[in-house]
Amino acid sequence: MSFGENNIHACSHHWSWDRLLEPVIHVAPGETVRIETNDPGGGQIHAASTSAELLQLDFSRVNPVTGPIFVEGAEPGDMLVIDILDIEPCGWGWSAIIPGFGLLADEFREPHLVLWRYDATGTSPVARHSAGRVPLNPMVGSIGLAPAAPGPHDILPPRRVGGTMDIRDMTRGATLYLPVEVTGALLSCGDGHAAQGDGEVCGTGLETALAVTIRIGLEKGVPLAGPRLSLPGPVTRHLDSAGYDVCTGIGPDLMTGARDAVRHSIDLLCAREKMAPEDAYILCSLAADLRISEIVDEPNWIVSLYFPRVVLE
Amino acid sequence: MSFGENNIHACSHHWSWDRLLEPVIHVAPGETVRIETNDPGGGQIHAASTSAELLQLDFSRVNPVTGPIFVEGAEPGDMLVIDILDIEPCGWGWSAIIPGFGLLADEFREPHLVLWRYDATGTSPVARHSAGRVPLNPMVGSIGLAPAAPGPHDILPPRRVGGTMDIRDMTRGATLYLPVEVTGALLSCGDGHAAQGDGEVCGTGLETALAVTIRIGLEKGVPLAGPRLSLPGPVTRHLDSAGYDVCTGIGPDLMTGARDAVRHSIDLLCAREKMAPEDAYILCSLAADLRISEIVDEPNWIVSLYFPRVVLE
Numbered sequence: 200m201s202f203g204e205n206n207i208h209a210c211s212h213h214w215s216w217d218r219l220l221e222p223v224i225h226v227a228p229g230e231t232v233r234i235e236t237n238d239p240g241g242g243q244i245h246a247a248s249t250s251a252e253l254l255q256l257d258f259s260r261v262n263p264v265t266g267p268i269f270v271e272g273a274e275p276g277d278m279l280v281i282d283i284l285d286i287e288p289c290g291w292g293w294s295a296i297i298p299g300f301g302l303l304a305d306e307f308r309e310p311h312l313v314l315w316r317y318d319a320t321g322t323s324p325v326a327r328h329s330a331g332r333v334p335l336n337p338m339v340g341s342i343g344l345a346p347a348a349p350g351p352h353d354i355l356p357p358r359r360v361g362g363t364m365d366i367r368d369m370t371r372g373a374t375l376y377l378p379v380e381v382t383g384a385l386l387s388c389g390d391g392h393a394a395q396g397d398g399e400v401c402g403t404g405l406e407t408a409l410a411v412t413i414r415i416g417l418e419k420g421v422p423l424a425g426p427r428l429s430l431p432g433p434v435t436r437h438l439d440s441a442g443y444d445v446c447t448g449i450g451p452d453l454m455t456g457a458r459d460a461v462r463h464s465i466d467l468l469c470a471r472e473k474m475a476p477e478d479a480y481i482l483c484s485l486a487a488d489l490r491i492s493e494i495v496d497e498p499n500w501i502v503s504l505y506f507p508r509v510v511l512e
Numbered sequence: 513m514s515f516g517e518n519n520i521h522a523c524s525h526h527w528s529w530d531r532l533l534e535p536v537i538h539v540a541p542g543e544t545v546r547i548e549t550n551d552p553g554g555g556q557i558h559a560a561s562t563s564a565e566l567l568q569l570d571f572s573r574v575n576p577v578t579g580p581i582f583v584e585g586a587e588p589g590d591m592l593v594i595d596i597l598d599i600e601p602c603g604w605g606w607s608a609i610i611p612g613f614g615l616l617a618d619e620f621r622e623p624h625l626v627l628w629r630y631d632a633t634g635t636s637p638v639a640r641h642s643a644g645r646v647p648l649n650p651m652v653g654s655i656g657l658a659p660a661a662p663g664p665h666d667i668l669p670p671r672r673v674g675g676t677m678d679i680r681d682m683t684r685g686a687t688l689y690l691p692v693e694v695t696g697a698l699l700s701c702g703d704g705h706a707a708q709g710d711g712e713v714c715g716t717g718l719e720t721a722l723a724v725t726i727r728i729g730l731e732k733g734v735p736l737a738g739p740r741l742s743l744p745g746p747v748t749r750h751l752d753s754a755g756y757d758v759c760t761g762i763g764p765d766l767m768t769g770a771r772d773a774v775r776h777s778i779d780l781l782c783a784r785e786k787m788a789p790e791d792a793y794i795l796c797s798l799a800a801d802l803r804i805s806e807i808v809d810e811p812n813w814i815v816s817l818y819f820p821r822v823v824l825e
Contacts, residue, residue: 300808355809355810356811357762357806357809357812357814358762363806364805364806364814365805365806365808365809365814366758366760366806366816367805368756397803398805398806398808399806399807399808402808424772425760425762425772425776426760426762427759427760427776427780428756428816429755429756430755430758430818431755432752432755433748433749433752434752434756435747435748435752439745439746440745440746441745442742442744442745442746443681443741443742444740444741444742444743445679445740445741445742445743446738446740447738447740447741448738449671449672449677449738453804457804459737459738463737463738463740488803489803489807490710490801490803491710491770491802491804491815492677492679492680493670493678493679493711494711494712494713495613495614495615495711495712495714495715496668496669497668497669498669499669499670499671501677502804503679503741505743505747
């Protein structure tokens with residue numbers, strides 16, 4: 200199998216979703232494309248960056264996506280079937296607490312940057328930090344199509360046609376289904392993470408440039424309400440061997456419950472493991488999973504954060 | 513090890529949390545207790561019950577808990593450490609869509625009852641239904657202490673001191689930490705499930721009577737914000753071998769997102785597997801997990817329902 204003809208370089212990127220963007224490539228259904236993505240910082244963060252520089256981050260140049268790809272024959276009302284065949288992360292990345300961003304933005308007001316070097320080859324790759332080790336499972340944070348509504352649309356929030364979904368399991372082997380809203384579908388992707396937990400609670404994963412190889416299928420006239428995934432096997436084997444510490448948030452509001460669950464997990468890691476709160480918050484974002492344990496026992500729901508103890512070994 | 517002395521029969525039960533309830537047993541920290549729980553229907557549902565009978569359900573007699581247990585030396589400000597040593601489910605149970613109850617109560621307005629017989633022994637026990645097979649992982653839906661505030665308090669919603677938490681992983685091997693609010697702690701438990709997914713979306717799991725054996729530890733003067741769990745190992749091995757179908761709900765409200773994710777999963781199961789919507793809803797409640805995939809990409813969050821395909825094999 201050769202991907203030579205369908206390789207899209209990272210220089211072919213854009214910062215908003217827009218049906219008027221010029222395609223960088225046309226592919227027929229069934230074809231394979233290798234897409235190189237930029238670092239999610241859009242070149243603003245590098246190996247010599249400091250926490251203070253996060254204050255100068257230009258948000259209009261964060262999360263560039265590579266594309267768009269025009270899929271021959273795709274029309275509104277069709278369904279795109281995207282098989283993620285391979286993900287090749289670049290070996291370098293970063294995580295950050297960015298003021299004003301993240302689930303606990305009101306409590307973590309200072310910028311904090313962590314730079315990573317990692318080897319994503321081998322059977323159980325990890326990124327090492329003084330406070331813990333993060334099992335890697337490279338994924339694509341952003342895959343989306345152009346919305347029908349006239350653009351430009353912000354790159355960040357996810358929509359019916361996908362986009363920056365940050366779903367932890369958009370990894371190698373996953374199949375993603377997306378509803379087509381414009382002729383040609385106009386698929387782009389970016390925002391690679393070498394690791395990310397459910398929720399991405401501090402607002403970043405282990406942000407990294409990568410190349411993703413996808414096969415793009417098309418099903419004509421198949422209605423789809425929104426993004427759907429098919430995952431071929433287990434999703435937490437890299438995390439679950441040593442069990443979990445689970446903290447809960449209980450109450451009538453799921454958002455408050457989520458914040459409480461994360462807050463309590465940070466408190467536990469700080470007290471028991473002597474972690475700095477910033478490190479605990481970032482490790483939760485990269486490795487811990489936010490689950491809704493209970494959503495029916497009125498009026499109090501439970502959101503739980505599952506922190507994998509393998510991080511502490 | 514003999515549990516002979518510390519066995520509490522299911523007849524020692526109550527229907528509300530109250531600091532004034534008379535303890536049925538006094539135990540010292542470190543002691544082990546075997547607690548028999550009632551069927552969560554409180555005797556109102558049996559092997560000859562019909563869906564129509566759900567309309568006569570007396571909610572004031574649902575979810576009885578066995579207890580309370582007085583823990584010697586426990587005082588407000590202490591932390592109870594509850595090791596779940598064993599869970600013995602009774603082999604019979606039920607699941608139901610109860611009008612007015614459950615995440616999609618507005619759409620599922622008719623009562624629907626499913627009765628189960630199962631064998632919970634062996635290495636990979638399942639309960640069989642014409643629409644799918646549910647891997648079993650017996651757990652305790654309700655463990656809690658008496659709140660400090662004068663009662664009685666409803667049995668159903670969970671609180672800072674626990675109660676009907678319905679956390680999927682309150683299984684054998686788990687350790688639960690709860691904050692003590694009254695002298696003696698006054699621990700009770702009930703609401704057994706032979707299987708339940710994160711969220712318990714239809715409002716019931718595979719409801720079953722069981723016996724749970726716990727060791728009750730006490731740590732003096734340890735503040736705790738709310739319930740916390742420690743899990744010794746993997747939590748989804750019984751579910752994950754065949755992968756997952758994942759449907760999403762995207763938008764600015766987590767509750768709406770959760771409803772959409774469940775709705776889309778039911779639609780998928782009905783369309784692809786030719787399931788009745790009621791069966792799909794109940795199988796989601798017993799086996800699928802509600803996760804918060806993304807909670808930082810303002811203004812749209814993503815809630816995902818992970819439906820394990822092993823149910824369909």
